[in-house]
Amino acid sequence: MPKFAIKIAVTFVVLAGMQCATLSQVNLLSTQEEVELGRQFSQEIEAELTMYDDPVVNAYIDSLGQLLVAHSERTDIEYHIKVVDTDEVNAFAIPGGWLYVNRGLISVAESESELTAVMGHEIGHIVGRHSARQISGQYGLSIIAQVALGQDPGMLRQMVTGLLAQGAMMKYSRDMEREADRYGIEENYRAGIDPSGMQEFFKKLRALEGGGGTSDIEKFFSTHPPTQERIDDSARMVASLPKKPNLTVDTPRFQQIKNRLPARASGS
Numbered sequence: 001m002p003k004f005a006i007k008i009a010v011t012f013v014v015l016a017g018m019q020c021a022t023l024s025q026v027n028l029l030s031t032q033e034e035v036e037l038g039r040q041f042s043q044e045i046e047a048e049l050t051m052y053d054d055p056v057v058n059a060y061i062d063s064l065g066q067l068l069v070a071h072s073e074r075t076d077i078e079y080h081i082k083v084v085d086t087d088e089v090n091a092f093a094i095p096g097g098w099l100y101v102n103r104g105l106i107s108v109a110e111s112e113s114e115l116t117a118v119m120g121h122e123i124g125h126i127v128g129r130h131s132a133r134q135i136s137g138q139y140g141l142s143i144i145a146q147v148a149l150g151q152d153p154g155m156l157r158q159m160v161t162g163l164l165a166q167g168a169m170m171k172y173s174r175d176m177e178r179e180a181d182r183y184g185i186e187e188n189y190r191a192g193i194d195p196s197g198m199q200e201f202f203k204k205l206r207a208l209e210g211g212g213g214t215s216d217i218e219k220f221f222s223t224h225p226p227t228q229e230r231i232d233d234s235a236r237m238v239a240s241l242p243k244k245p246n247l248t249v250d251t252p253r254f255q256q257i258k259n260r261l262p263a264r265a266s267g268s
């Protein structure tokens, strides 16, 4: 019976899909392999992108990131936090502890807690080993192991090209995004920073978008979709934390750093 055959085929596809989804949740890379993979990726990415070389801005971003890392749930690896010289509003993490913050993100954030909200979210992806899991699921462990050992430069280039084409972001599942939001909120809160920066940032970006936002901002929306569900979820997470006095919203240092940056080419 063709109908039955179709049903079996559909069931098989659904099961195969579920199996893939389940596999991609399982991260079989060791920490050492993950770090080696990240090292290979970072070399390729930093050769591909223009890095922002102001040492004052880099030192500031690194110190902010290391503060969040110190309050994170993953301190078994070294974190490398760097600034990319682009107006594009974004930040991204790759496996093994490398985090890239775009100059455009620092310019558009209006307070330090908005910036650390996004950085905390990206560190959350490293804590949850999300990109390592996604990449293992996508390419398979034997290919990953070769790339991590530097034995397959062609495949490495292909992976990095794919990553950069997606706006330098892995395609994460909604569960991973939610988990990264939670890690980010907790890191900020424990570090003494107001964790509602993410909601504030999303609200501002939405307003900018409404006023004819630039493509630099659209990129951020496509890689960090500020769905109402996500904003509500993170607001609930923040509200569930015990009240803590004197959480930092902004610092004079952040404003000084912003003033060092060139004006964004596309305004806003």
Ligand SMILES: [Zn+2]
Pocket (backbone or CB within 6 Å): 121, 125, 172, 177, 180, 223, 224
């Ligand atoms: Zn994310």
